[in-house]
């Protein structure tokens with residue numbers, strides 16, 4: 158279990174996120190939703206240990222009750238979009254996460270190579286990112302993240318740049334991968350449909366200052382999450398996103 162306690166993020170005198178606490182469970186997918194600018198990315202970046210200069214934070218982060226500092230190998234992070242380097246080949250991009258974590262180039266390449274077929278990327282090793290489709294690039298980014306074997310993964314709007322069909326395919330593929338290799342996932346999304354189809358639990362943030370205003374487990378098994386089964390939940394989430402929490 159990863160636990161954030163009393164996280165406050167400030168930019169000069171402005172409080173962006175105030176007294177935010179959350180638990181992230183092993184092997185479960187938690188989606189973080191909220192209006193634009195409420196601080197979702199700031200929370201994720203703080204968790205990843207890469208809060209930008211200009212922002213200050215106070216708060217506690219612990220895994221299984223042990224305080225940790227960042228970067229911590231237990232926490233993997235995938236920024237918005239696919240964030241691949243255009244001048245590196247797909248194999249080099251995929252291996253980069255391991256190299257950054259300290260593996261030699263040769264051993265990093267050797268570890269990612271056998272995973273290419275399972276990620277639908279066989280034969281792409283020597284290509285460059287602009288030679289791949291959006292969905293394939295997302296899979297490379299996810300391969301790069303997942304190969305580090307971190308217990309928890311932070312994903313910031315991983316599918317937002319994809320067209321609707323590719324996005325659906327990627328969501329299904331993503332769930333299958335996590336079933337094969339469960340991780341505790343915290344995923345930021347703007348898409349209520351995505352959140353309700355993918356998540357085991359949805360955290361809703363409000364803005365100014367950013368804080369969590371609802372923590373909603375989704376008990377319905379994924380196979381039973383039809384449009385009808387999710388309609389009420391989506392409506393409820395929508396009303397929370399539109400609610401004025403300022404008073």
Ligand SMILES: Nc1ncnc2c1ncn2[C@@H]1O[C@H](COP(=O)(O)OP(=O)(O)OP(=O)(O)O)[C@@H](O)[C@H]1O
Pocket residue numbers: 168173191192193194195196197198199200209210211212
């Ligand atoms: N480096 C920075 N310096 C000052 N303010 C910042 C900085 N980065 C973000 N902010 C401000 O912090 C607030 C939260 O931004 P953040 O990107 O975390 O929100 P978000 O919920 O992820 O937004 P979106 O959904 O639009 O991506 C915003 O008001 C933003 O302007």
